[in-house]
Amino acid sequence: MTVVVLKTLFILFVVLGAFLPLITWIERKQSALMQDRVGANRADILGITVLGLLHPAADVLKLLAKEDVVPKGASRALHLLAPALSLVPAITVLAVLPFGSTYRFGDFELSLVVADIDWGILFVFAMGALSTYGAIVAGWASNNNWSLLGSMRASSQMISYAVTMGLAAVGLFMVYGSLQLPEMAAYQDDTFRVLGFVERFGWVPALPAWLDWVRLPAWGVFLQPVGFVLFLTCILAENKRPPFDAPEGESELVAGYHLEYSGMRFGLFYTAEFLEVPVIGMLVTTLFLGGWSIPYLSQEAFIGGVAPVLGVGFATGLCLLVHVAAFFAKTLAMVWLLMALRWTLPRFRYDQVMDLCWKTILPLSLLNIAVTAVVLLWLEAP
Amino acid sequence: MIPIAHVIALSAVLFAIGALGVLVRRNLVVMLMSIELMLNAANLAFIGFARHHGDETGHVFVLMVIVVAAAEVAVGLGILIALFRNRASVDVEDASLLKW
Amino acid sequence: MSLWLFYAFGAVAVIGALGMVLNVRNAVASALCLVATMVALGGVHVLLEAYFVGALQVLVYAGAIVVLFVFVVMLLNLRRDGFPPARARLGRVTAAAVVGAALAGLVGLALTLPETAVPGATAALPEGFGGYRRVGAALFTDYLLAFEATSLLLLSAMVGAVVLAKRRGGDA
Incomplete structure (x- = not known):
């Protein structure tokens, strides 16, 4: 406890x-x-x-x-509730993201995830789905047409991209064979032979021994490159990050759904948006960038290599620190990427956002699932 | 261990509230939401009995019910929008031409 | 512990449901009450060891279906909800009374029955009960035909919804 x-x-x-x-x-x-x-x-x-x-x-x-203003004609209770509704899901997601592996100190086993649940990724998706309500309620309760338009855009965009976000990640779940986030991260603490699949064709008797050294970390981004691009696009749009921030496009909707908010209540929306950035970074890191793992240096290899010098206990402790540092370093790299995207790409027009979702990403992610399934069956066939 | 009787009682209460909503409300949106609530109450009973018997068939049935609910909402809201276009109202009593 | 959590979630579910039916001013507030009920029921599902279904309950019901309701309310801009008590009829009151009486009877019956009245209770659940692996295995083996049938149902519902809600013949 x-x-x-x-x-x-x-x-x-x-x-x-x-x-x-x-x-x-x-x-x-x-x-x-x-x-x-x-x-x-x-x-x-x-x-x-x-x-x-x-x-x-x-x-x-x-x-x-600052003064906290509730506009005239707004429904007061809902207006007060909306910022909390948008902040709480983002915080809750942090509970299932593993920021380190499982470490054994003598009899004591330490797993660096708050809630290690079997269906962790479904929990993340469920919380993401619930975060829609913050934007919806804010726009509805404000009694302002700009806000209402903003929250209509937000709701349709978020439910559309929630669908494709799930589908884009399905290929990854098939590769990992799990929905449990710590298990997924542990799977990536490994390497795979880049040309290993050639042996499956049958016409190559055996690969030369030196090719055994041509390896990549078994990260989601290398195993599911298409899935990575699709998932990143979807999660940006699902969280209304630029360039998909049409719901609050200030050039057309003034500020969208949080137009009528002031003071710390606006601050809560702002906090929620800025909290979503590291949460996206952590989720993408866990799913695609190996989580806490260090490339080419698995946990056993690390502890086994350091233990003769420092003793097993200290080696495990050092491994823990390095893993946590690696996780947050990767998260920061993702945060930097999101910021760079934000200041590079212009905003999509709203109909382009929806077209991209239903006409491009949905078919591509379904194709990705089909190809992944065939390749997995082919690789695992006796 | 949660007694099965309490699960069923909760399910019955929710189903009754849903039925009440369909009977006393005239706003079509709220009536559709009440139908969703009744489906949820049925789901709860399925889950309770699945736990009681240690058999996942109930869970599969709940998945089917969720799919049916999604389909029902899509069609129901489509009808509602069509009705609103013709009558500028979502009150069921404004759509009583077939009643005699 | 889990029993008290069950009562807490159940209370939230019932209060949310009542709030949805009795809230007569604001359809969006009704929908939010329904969301509270759905999320609480997701918690109850998890307490009853239906982990996968509990996650889907929140994901699909609270995350998609109710959003659709709210979207339609916003699309049609249904600010005022007509529920004038003046037009309330005797029929409605009777209906409410009948439902209430039936409910009281049902709940009384359920709570007074001894636990052994429901046969087939199993003490030990199989390993991984209610997880996505076991439910998925059941869904894709024993109930494969039903699963495929739901895809047809969804397709027809999708076509139907588009046809119903689409504006016809350019009448803007």
Whole structure:
């Protein structure tokens, strides 16, 4: 029980306490870099600005001090409820994401995931589906036509992309043979021979021995490249990230569904959006980028290699630290990718978003499932 | 261990509330939602008995019910939109031409 | 522990259901109450060891079906919901009374029956009961025909919904 509480506190502290402020800072600095300006650097305490790192704190203070307005004619209870509805699912997803492997210290086994449930990825999808309501309720409760249009766009976009997001990941589940996120991450702590499949054709008697060294990490991105691109596109659209942010397109809908929000209530929407960035990063890392694994160095190899020098206990501890660091480093790389995409690609028009979902991604992901199934059967046939 | 009688009682209560919704509400949207609630109550009974007998057939049936519910909602809401186009209302009493 | 969780989820489900039926001002609030019921029922499913079905319950019902309802309410902009008590009829009151009486009878019957009245209780569940592996295996072996039939049902429903909701002949 205490272990679960400690893990929960760790993940909340790291993600909410460290990642979120860092991400708002990265967003500002990167956009400044890409637009050839200096970026946020003015917030200071006694003249010390620390590269603009104090801006997140200044943001919170400012938002807390602002007046909280509920527009006339709005349904008050729903208006109050909506920001929480959009924030809670994003936090809940953190419970099932493994940020490290399972480690054995003597009799004590430590698994670095808060809730190791058998159907973890379904839980993630279910929470993603529930996050739709935040946008819907905000738009409906605001009694504003821009907001209503924004939340209609949000709801149709989110249910459409939830379908294709699931289908894009099915090929991956077939490869891993599991829906359990820690199991998926552990599967990727391995390598595979790039040309190993040639032996299945039968006309090559045996591959030369040196080809055994041509290996790639068994990461989802190498095993399911098409699935990776489709899944990344879908999860961006599902979370209304740019370039799929038509629901809040400020050039046409002013600010979409959170137009009528002010003060810290707007801040909660803002927090939810910025929290979704590391959550997307962690999910994609776990599914496709090997999770906590270090490429070409499996957990047994690491502990086995270090144990003679440091002893098994310290070797395991060191392995744990390196794995957690690897997981968060990969997540940060994904966050950087999302930010770069945001400031590079212009926004899709709304009908283009829906066309992309139903006319391109859906057929491609179905094709991906079929091809994966045939290849898996062929590889596993006796 | 949850007693099967309590599961069935919860299922009965939810089914009755759903039936009540269909009987007393005239808004077609809420009536369709009440039908969904009744289907859910039936699902709960399936799940309860599946747990009781240790047999997953109930789970398979629930999956079928979910599919039927999805199909029913799609068609039902299609009818509702068509009705709204013709009558500018989703009140069932405004669609009583076939009644005598 | 699980019994108390069951009561808590059950209470949320019943309150949500009542809120949906009795909320007469706002169709979106009704839909949100229904979502609360669906999510609570997903919790009950998990407590009854139907893990896969519980996840699908939240994913499909709360995540897709109710969103569809809300989408239609927003599309038609049904701000005002007509529920004038003045037009309430004797028939409705009678219906409510009959439903209530039947409900009281059913619940009383269910709660007074001894546990042994329902035969076939198994003490030990098989390993992995209610997980996606076992349910999937049952779905794709014993119930394959029914599974394929549902795909036909979905296809026909999809075509039907498009035909019904589509505007005809350019009347804008």
